[in-house]
Amino acid sequence: MRPQPMVSIDVWNASVDFPIFDAKSRSLKKLALGKVGGKIGAEGRVPIIEALHDINISLRHGDRVGLVGHNGAGKSTLLRLLSGIYEPTRGSSRIQGKVAPVFDLGVGMDPELSGYENIMIRGLFLGMGRKEMEKRVDDITEFTELGDYLSMPLRTYSTGMRVRLALGVVTSIDPEILLLDEGIGAVDAAFLEKARDRLNDLVARSGILVFANHSDDMLVELCNTAIWMDEGRVKMHGSLREVVKTYKGRDPYEHLNAATLERIGQSPVLSGNGGE
Ligand SMILES: Nc1ncnc2c1ncn2[C@@H]1O[C@H](COP(=O)(O)OP(=O)(O)OP(=O)(O)O)[C@@H](O)[C@H]1O
Numbered sequence: 639m640r641p642q643p644m645v646s647i648d649v650w651n652a653s654v655d656f657p658i659f660d661a662k663s664r665s666l667k668k669l670a671l672g673k674v675g676g677k678i679g680a681e682g683r684v685p686i687i688e689a690l691h692d693i694n695i696s697l698r699h700g701d702r703v704g705l706v707g708h709n710g711a712g713k714s715t716l717l718r719l720l721s722g723i724y725e726p727t728r729g730s731s732r733i734q735g736k737v738a739p740v741f742d743l744g745v746g747m748d749p750e751l752s753g754y755e756n757i758m759i760r761g762l763f764l765g766m767g768r769k770e771m772e773k774r775v776d777d778i779t780e781f782t783e784l785g786d787y788l789s790m791p792l793r794t795y796s797t798g799m800r801v802r803l804a805l806g807v808v809t810s811i812d813p814e815i816l817l818l819d820e821g822i823g824a825v826d827a828a829f830l831e832k833a834r835d836r837l838n839d840l841v842a843r844s845g846i847l848v849f850a851n852h853s854d855d856m857l858v859e860l861c862n863t864a865i866w867m868d869e870g871r872v873k874m875h876g877s878l879r880e881v882v883k884t885y886k887g888r889d890p891y892e893h894l895n896a897a898t899l900e901r902i903g904q905s906p907v908l909s910g911n912g913g914e
């Protein structure tokens with residue numbers, strides 16, 4: 639057997655600030671009273687949004703983390719910090735492993751290029767090699783049911799067709815660290831149903847998963863622990879059940895639809911996690 643690759647994420651006392659050079663001072667007072675978003679401070683005369691404050695997180699192989707918290711709490715910013723896209727303004731971070739950041743399903747796709755070419759580009763962006771992607775094209779083609787459309791430029795696709803292509807590629811990769819922002823939960827229910835097994839397999843073969851999502855069903859199905867973000871801070875980090883219970887005030891496992899319940903009961907990855 640091959641040894642497990644070293645996959646880990648460590649973040650020590652990390653903060654991420656965004657200085658805003660073009661803020662309108664007249665409207666700033668109003669913003670300060672708002673309920674959502676990170677704290678707005680100021681250094682000299684430049685307002686600064688403290689998107690993340692003093693974050694300490696340590697993740698290892700096998701961790702499947704759901705990220706919860708209200709709008710502007712810092713989930714997407716945290717995913718960018720964990721991917722290495724953002725460097726901490728203060729503190730430090732160390733990321734070991736190949737990161738696949740899936741923040742926006744179709745990002746980086748070119749409307750003028752064909753479906754096939756876009757499969758390649760997106761796969762390379764997500765850390766795959768050209769040869770590896772070539773081996774997967776048939777499988778992606780079959781899954782997307784796009785047939786001859788894969789030879790047509792992407793601009794001729796409907797929205798749903800684009801989503802099929804993007805989801806086909808994303809679920810075909812082998813990520814060491816998989817970071818998913820809400821986007822994936824936004825695809826249409828019928829197609830998600832079809833993609834569900836692929837999504838589960840994708841998570842099962844990834845080393846670390848961090849998944850920002852608001853849906854109990856999605857969280858329960860893909861994650862076993864959770865982080866609750868609030869005003870740029872980690873408010874709670876623990877088992878999925880405990881964190882969601884505290885954040886939402888209800889047990890996520892008691893409000894699942896029947897199909898999800900049945901699936902997690904059968905899932906080789908997740909069965910047993912709901913019981914503790
Ligand atoms: N590029 C940026 N420039 C300035 N401020 C930003 C930037 N990105 C995020 N912020 C701020 O950082 C804070 C956290 O935003 P973030 O997008 O991480 O929240 P979120 O938890 O993902 O919210 P949502 O649930 O709405 O997606 C917010 O106050 C937001 O205004």
Ligand SMILES: [Mg+2]
Pocket residue numbers: 713714715819
């Ligand atoms: Mg977000």
